[in-house]
Amino acid sequence: MANTNTSTTFPVTVHEYPSAQPGRFVHAYEHGVSSTTPATNALVFIGGLGDGPHGVPYVRTIARTIAHEAGLDFSVFEVRLSSSFSGWGYGSLAQDVKEIGRFVGYLRATMGKKKVVLMGHSTGCQDCLEYLDTGKYVAAAPGVDGVILQGPVSDREAMGLGVGAEEVERCAGFARAMVLEGRGEEIVPRGMVEDVLGDTPVSAYRLWSLAAVGGDDDYFSSDLPDDRVTAIWGRLRQPVLIVPSANDEFVPKEVDVDALVRKWMSYCRPPAVVSELSGLIPGANHRVDDATSQGWLAERVVRFLAGLD
Incomplete structure (x- = not known):
């Protein structure tokens, strides 16, 4: 397992951009230092309940792996939402989507990013799928080019x-x-x-x-009725990578995660494509603390990003 008791430092570039409140700003963090030739594309990481920027260690592993991959023109961002850290208790998926949408708009309009991919961890996966409900968030959620779901679990069952x-x-x-x-x-x-x-x-x-059964956050429960599963997965129009943790401590033992992922995949319809790289991360707990598991995940993320048209 990775040692979580050691101190470390790492460089980030802080981006300040306007919030929804006039005269106020919010911040996002790009892994690495500013470059004279910034990456053309962006991977935006969204954590789960209690997480915030730099709270999930494997994000740095992914950022380093991307940086060393020749020809993969992506940089990794973490955005601070009002629901970050302990703010989740006052939050909602709808509010998260609006705030993520403002950042995606900043990436597109101000930074000129061509491709933007969202990556959710845990409850952040709900944010990602909620973001893709274009009928609900037509103006608030600018389009994205792909989605990665890591550790999608049912909060209710957990x-x-x-x-x-x-x-x-x-x-x-x-x-x-x-x-x-x-x-x-x-x-x-x-x-x-x-x-x-x-x-x-x-x-x-x-x-x-x-x-609650059927609550707004109830995306990944194993007992969801088929009409709810259809509504969630049938509306996707982007490539999707699904990478649950093989040893997730927040998943009931009676739940067959591999079968559940296959069920989700079966409800997707073109042009959505669930990547063949999808699968359970070997040896991984919920946060993917193990270094070998982090390497497996980073390699899958790199291959997924490289395969986007």
Whole structure:
């Protein structure tokens, strides 16, 4: 396993661009230092709940691998969303999509990037697929040229591993009642959720979204009905790489992840193409801490990017 207790330094280039609020700016981080010949294309990494820029170590492995790949004209970016780190409890997929869309717009219009690919980790995978719902986000989400989904897991099922499905359902029901009362933006009492989600303050809406069957975040549960699976995967129009972790501690043991991925793939329709490079990352836990597993993932990402038209 990678040693997570050592200190390290690494260079990034900070990009400041306008936020949705007049006079305010937000920041994204490009791996490596500024170059007189910047890359033509961009890979944008989006982490999961509790993550933020530089919080997932394998991103640096991918950036280094891309930098050493002759002819692969991509650079790697991490964007700080309002939902980053502990902000996820107040967030939503819709808000994430709008903020990601502003950054994609910056990459296209200001930096002149030709290809933009989104890469999600964990709940960031929900952001990626939500972003591709063009019927919902026509103006807010400029087009992208591909999507990589690493560690797509069901938050609802993952919560149940710790406290049981009944407790998750109880929390979801409590949150739904608050939402129906018009109190969706209020913070749920800590005693209701600390066993399920820890000590991060979470709104009633976000708790419902994550914990409820059919919640807005319910993208990857193994028990999703076929019509929901069709709605998610049948609308894709971009190349997709799906790379779950083989030893993901947040996936129930009874879930056959390989079969689930094949099911998702079966619902895609042209022009969407699920890459043949898709597959479970050998030896990988949820965050892909193992160095060998990170190398496998980086090699698949490089090959996927190189194959984009």
